[in-house]
Amino acid sequence: MCGEAYVLPLSFMALWVRPDEFHQTFNFRYLDSEWKPEILFRSINESFEAFDSVGAPSTWVLSNHDIIRHASRMGGVTGRPTASDGIGPNDPQPDRELGLRRARGATLFTLGLPGSTYLYQGEELGLPEHTTLEGKYRQDPTFARTGGARVGRDGCRVPLPWEAGVGAANGFNESGLAWLPQPELYAEYSRDQQEGVTGSTLELYKQALALRKTLRIGEGSFAWLPQFTNERALGYRNGDVLVIHNFGTDALPLPRGKILVASQSGLVEGQLLDPDQTVWIAI
Known part of the structure; x- marks a missing residue:
């Protein structure tokens, strides 16, 4: 049982996952x-300190049903997700190429952490947010309640x-209809366009998982790598794996x-790691 509870600081949230409480919490x-x-450095340290104190695993998450998908968020959207x-x-539109590159690196960094990782449906395809959805299709009460000031x-x-x-929903169902229409660009992210394709986001997720x-x-x-813990990089060791x-x-x-x-x-031993990228190295 996992609690979807926004409770801070994490030392307080950890009280929810003591042995006689929830199993985990987001x-x-x-x-x-x-x-x-x-910020990541501090949040990871706080996470381990809080959840270790009650014998519970820390959890890690980058996207869910209430926030902008991280493949779009990381393409230029600023502020607390x-x-x-x-x-x-x-609104200003995110940089899709930049967002996906950063999202892939962020996911791989996250999947290397000990504990439990939660994935949100569609992120394994690298799906961006539908940022051009017309108001007539919107169903989030936030949109109606604010007269469209907040798109939701x-x-x-x-x-x-x-x-x-x-179909219009790219194979989601037989009718082609859906409660929210897909943008045209979703076709290029379809599962059948990525499955078995070396370097695709879907194959990256499958390999990492x-x-x-x-x-x-x-x-x-978990242990930080001092030589990779600065404003230029973050690195840690998990067992015999460097991330x-x-x-x-x-x-x-x-x-x-x-x-x-x-x-x-295509990264091979001896090459340099490009900006926004993550690697797992066996030692």
Whole structure:
């Protein structure tokens, strides 16, 4: 049983997951880190300190049904994710390429952490937010209650694309109809366009999740890597795996070791890690 409770500080939230309480609770502190190294560093430390104190696993999450999808959020949307009003057609539009690159790196960094990771439907496809949804389709009460001043959460609740071009909903169902229409660009994110395609976001998720299970990452350990803990990078060790993310603007030299998985397509040992990318290295 998992509590969807926005309770801070985490030392207070940890009281909800004592042995006779909930099994887990969502970690909104981590979700609200805005993907900045200094905030992430503090939130990860706070998470382990709080949940370890009651013998509960920490949880990690980047997207859910109430906030802008992180593939769009990381493409230029600023501010605390849980305080967002959503993105509408008249708002500045996120950079899709930048957002997806950062989202892939963020996911791989997160999946390397010990504890439990929660994935939101569609992020395995790299789905962006539906940011151009017309008002006539919106169903979130937030939109109606504020007269459209806040567009709300419908943009992250659009049905998933399965087969490109199969009906208006890209194979989501046989009728082609859905409670929220997909944007045209969702066709290129469809499962059938990514399955088995080297370097696709779907295959990255499948590879990382398989490794996480095989290497028992969720049951592992955690220690920061001092040489990769600064404004340019964050890195940690989980068992015999190094996880390193490049927050800088220049490519990052990496320690020796076998590359297990990387958000940077085609990365091999001896190469540099590009900005916004994450790698797992076996030592």
